Amino acid sequence: MKTRFTLLVAMIMISGSSVMAQGLLGKIVSGAAKVSETANGANGAATSVGGALGTAEQAVGAVNQLKGLFGGKKKKEAEAAAAAIATAAANAIAAVPVLPAGMKITTVTVTGIDYATLKKFNESIQACGSVTETKMKFNSTSSTIDVTHKESTDNLLKLMSETSKDIFTDKNIEGIEDGKIALKLK
Incomplete structure (x- = not known):
């Protein structure tokens, strides 16, 4: 009986972790979309750069949370996703022209x-x-x-x-x- 109860609790915790991981993965995809939108909207350069930085920080934070939930192979996949998001954020920031006021x-x-x-x-x-x-x-x-x-x-x-x-x-x-x-x- 004790073993069954322990297995039941373990299964509930694992399924809870999966749901959390899926939610965090959704945040990563959303963050990547926001970075892409920021790159496409070059108007309002200062705002766009700030938004891209904030989105990139959110995405990296979400990936860091994912790293703790997975081990081994999944952790490497999460690190690869973090690297891809960081690269996309850097490219978005570089694509936004920063002009002096009134130009x-x-x-x-x-x-x-x-x-x-x-x-x-x-x-x-x-x-x-x-x-x-x-x-x-x-x-x-x-x-x-x-x-x-x-x-x-x-x-x-x-x-x-x-x-x-x-x-x-x-x-x-x-x-x-x-x-x-x-x-x-x-």
Whole structure:
């Protein structure tokens, strides 16, 4: 009788541990999803970075709790999950651009442009008063210039029109929206 009672108590404790482990595993998956969402939402960079750090800390804490519930092989799996979550959190944090207050990034996409003209266009964008930095990427089909600036995207386009009259006109504008300008030269 005593043995049966002991076995019954042991089975209840083991099944309770499994339920706890499943709950913690759910927290890990939820934490990984939050890290992914944080990486996708680059707006509000400071908030996103703080959220990613908090989520990563929660996920690592949950994995550490899982380590205590399992032994041997399961513990190694939990450690691997913790490493994967930590890597995802680090990648999410690295992907979020941190800009000084009042600064914006607009991506200017240009199709039908050669490298020499793109370099000249990049220099004319840098001459705009509100521009603090540009990053140029050339491709024979579609090139981009990421412009860090203080003005709105509309005002940036106006400034670019003034400094780049010999490169494009209004008829070359394919699209404009907040943070994006598309130009087609040929």
